[in-house]
Amino acid sequence: MMLSRASKYAILSTLFLAEHSSVEKKISVKVIAESIDVPSPFLAKLFQQLVRGKIISSTKGPNGGFYLNESNGKRNVLDIIENIDGLTKLNDCFLGLNECDSENPCPVHFIVEPFKENILGKFRDKTIMEFAQEISEKGRVLTLKDITPKVKK
Amino acid sequence: MMLSRASKYAILSTLFLAEHSSVEKKISVKVIAESIDVPSPFLAKLFQQLVRGKIISSTKGPNGGFYLNESNGKRNVLDIIENIDGLTKLNDCFLGLNECDSENPCPVHFIVEPFKENILGKFRDKTIMEFAQEISEKGRVLTLKDITPKVKK
C-alpha cells in the first residue's frame, strides 16, 4: 500500500490540474513541477503516460500545456494508481505470498484484508473532481515543499 | 504500507523460526530459505541484521543455526519492520508530502490516517510468539511457493 514516487507525483499533479486548470487554461509541466516541487523531466515523462491513459489531457504549441477535461475529472484516484503502478501492487499479499486468500491466508491476511478493501473503495468512489472541490473548500496541501518555514538560526 | 522484500522475508522467516525452532533445535539458513522459498544468500545477509537487532538468535558451528530465544519471541512484527526498513516508511505521508498532519493535511490524509493507526497497533500489540501460536492452531501459509499445484498439461 506504499505507492511508487511516480504514482504519488501523478496523484498530486492531477489534483493540481483539477484545481487550477481547465480547457481554457492549460498549464505547462514546468509550472506544475515547480508548484508541487517535483523534478520536471520526470513529471514530463509521467504526463505522457497519463495522457495516453486519458487521465489528463494536453495540447502542444503556444498556449498549450496540460489540463483536465470534463471526462478526465470523472476518473478516480485508483485509475491514476492503476495507470502508473498497476493494481497488483495494491492488491498483492502484504507479505508477498504468491497465493494468499481466505482459504490459504498468510499470517497477517485477516488483519490487513479488511483495511485494504475499505481504503480501495474510498479511492474508487470519489472522483478527481470531488477531491478537487474538497481541496479548495477545506484547504489541503498539494506540494512536497516545506510549508512551515523553519526558524532561522 | 508496502514493505520491501527484505522486510517480507524477515517477517516470514522469523515466524518460521518461531514455529519450528528453539534453543535446542537450531535451523540453518539453507533449510529456512528452501522452506519459505527465498534466495538463501539474501536471507543470510538479512539474518545477520536480525541477529544484531536481537530479533532472532544464532550460534555458529556444528549443530548451529538460527533460533528464537525467550526474549526474541516477545518482540512484535513492527520491531522486525523497524529493524529492516525503518518505521519512517510506514509512517510517512501516503502521497509523500514532507509535512502532512491534521493541521496541514494532504488530500488523502483523513482517509488514510485512521487505517494506519489501527493497523500499526495490531502489528505492535501481538507478539511473534502469539502469531506463531495462531499459525499452528489455525493454519497459516508461511511460504512463497505455490501451494495449490497447477494441473498438469
Add this chain to the structure above:
DNA sequence: ATTATAAAAGATAAAAAGATCTTATTATAT
C-alpha cells in the same frame, strides 16, 4: 588439538526505480 560445520563479514554483481538529457513533433500566433 583437529576437523567439520555453520554463521559473520565484506566485496561484488544484477536488476529495478528514479531522474535527466536530447531530439523530434505538433499546434498556434503572428
Add this chain to the structure above:
DNA sequence: ATATAATAAGATCTTTTTATCTTTTATAAT
C-alpha cells in the same frame, strides 16, 4: 508560411534495492 512554444519520444545516467560470491571466524564434536 514561419517562428515559436510546448508536449512526445527515446536514449542515457544515477541511485537504490535485491541478489550472489568469497573469505573469515566461531563452535562443537571427535
